[in-house]
Amino acid sequence: PPPRLRIAYSTASPLGTEVDAEAAAAVQAAARRLAALCHHVEEAAPPVDGHAVAACYLKLYAAQVPAVMDQARSLGARDSEFEPLTRVMAAYGRRLDAAALTQSLARWNEFARTLGAFFGAWDVWLTPTTARAALPHGTLDPPPAEARLTDTLLASGLLAPLARWGALDARVQRLFVQNLAPYPFTQLANLAGVPAMSLPLHWTPEGLPLGVQAVGRQGDEATLLQLAAELEADAPWFDRLAPIAHEAG
Template sequence: MPFTVQEYIESDATGLAEQIATETTSAGELLDIALEQYHRLNPKLNAVCQPMFELARDRTQQQLTGPLAGVPILIKDAIQDYAGLPTGNGSKVFSRIPATRHSHIVQRLLNAGAVIIGKTNTPELALKGVTDPQAFGHTRNPWDFTRTPGGSSGGSAAAVAAGMVPLAGANDGGGSIRIPAACCGLLGLRPSRGRVSVGPAHGEIWEGASSDLVVCRSVRDAALSMDILAGPNQGDPFVITSPQTSFRDLAARDPGVLRIGYTTRSPVDTPVHPEAVRAVENAVKTLQSLGHEVVEAEPDYNGQALARCYLNMYFGQVAATLDQARETGARDEDFELLTRALAAFGRGMTSASYINSHRQWNQFSQALGTFYQQHDLYLTPTIAHPPIRHEQAELPAGQTRALRWLLASGLLPILARWGAMDNMVEDMARKNLTYVPFTQLANLTGTPAISVPLHWTAEGLPLGVQFCGPSASEPLLLQLANQLEQAQPWAHRRPEMSRINQ
């Protein structure tokens, strides 16, 4: 009997690989199903911005080996370079520049036998917690098309949640694995700094604040992805030695009795939606029923200071990226308004202020280190609000007009240097971080964190909770997630559009 679409949708990547290994199905048959799913789903979702169907078909004609042999997947159109194709980063500027070689991430996925069918949508330069690039259009959440799937790995999350592929590449510089996972009912593990190499085109992304892995539906797929992708490459600035035992085996072990600190308070003192509070409170009850000690506690750090440091890093990185783009003949006007505004703020900073801001990252690391002397893990909402509507992420009309005028006049970097734009920056930061205030701590400290799909709102929207751990604690995070997956399964929860009769 042929392998059915329903069987495909209900299988994770590990399961599909097992079906191929036992010859229940084949790489070619799974690719046919994946492409059928793409043509059915992508017009509604706009999750894939760069199809790679011919390359995928060529792959299925080869003798594929490895733990993902023959399994269709997607990669993110940021950082994850595929030789000969552009890595667009959500921008029309970079969408015309082909990569010269595979990233280590892509090469390892290919070495594992994966069949890459395309690249997924991301906001311009992967800068937002929503996925709305002008170059490729909005990606829609499969649970509710009026809402965002999160960002910046929103295309990947939407595709996996809808059943297009079982897992997809993602990266996380401020929550961009965890936020879309929380918005789409998926598992999203952000590895420690240095765990997964982003080379060879890059040594580090955003001062090491960004890490790569996948979004997926099961703990065993997250562990499998770690086994495939973890490990250093020559020239990497950060290196973490991989454990002697596979992450898959480690994830299956009992985590023991853990002491877990938790909070529902926003670190930047913005409102937290009652559903996000309820998600954590329900998780606390589940953890207690499993025998863990759960106490209300949080690291002692200044959340407003961390937000400012995070924004300063953003400003400087965007300015440098646009300067680099100029070398290819691009103009600032080729980028979106918000991207140009961030670059202008970056150009208004002195190098000394940037370095001083970066030095503060150590304060957050020290505070987190002190916290982990008393607690094994830290539990928070992943995001402070259920997936927002697309229009909620748009800049207010007045702010848009002001930014356009300031950029056209050339005054923005001058005023930023004088500090005259601080109030606007604070307003923009507060608006953006209102929805996602919990994720940046892991990025600036280089520590791992995982979003686990334990809660659905009264409206039927997914809303994940986040567990953070000390550096290199991915095995413990996977063990706890595995325990929670068994206690409160989520694999059966799928959006209505994933049903094959839709």
């Protein structure tokens, strides 16, 4: 069992985007359960700019897309086999230079230091894993008008020059934040290099699972695993499955 832990929790999206009431309820219920297990639990969050985290995450992601696409092409993939949004992201990524990536890496170090200071006062930080339950397929697809515009740019050959001129920057950043809105809580641990896990503690009235993310200090996976074992013993989840799983069986 873990020792008595200092556990912070928060439910607000670091992007200022909407968080479903069920996702917030999942964290609040976990906080109450942990308090009942004699841990010290309070509402708190590290003072990190979520939009800055998203911007840095975008640059890392976008810089990798053209490299991965080039590798796929070398193995025989055709441009038409890539989704239009992937090709837009690749055009944006090719515009980024080494200086932009280096600046992002420096910001990641700032995020890690801020998170490290936060974990000087806390052992674990709880958030929703996702801001809402599973989304229907196609929810994050671009609107038809935007999809048509993308197809036109791809067909005309204007995508690459527009990207080089910076004309796509605002559009790509808006799309990226839009696509991160259901998942705004998980990027920080990735960039800061700290352990995190999703605990299957909550189910919506429709029977869909909603995870609670537990983030720990650097190198302290053991505390997270101890906490998970304690919670699983207190509220077993092994046999909890969404209705669709039973239907498939």
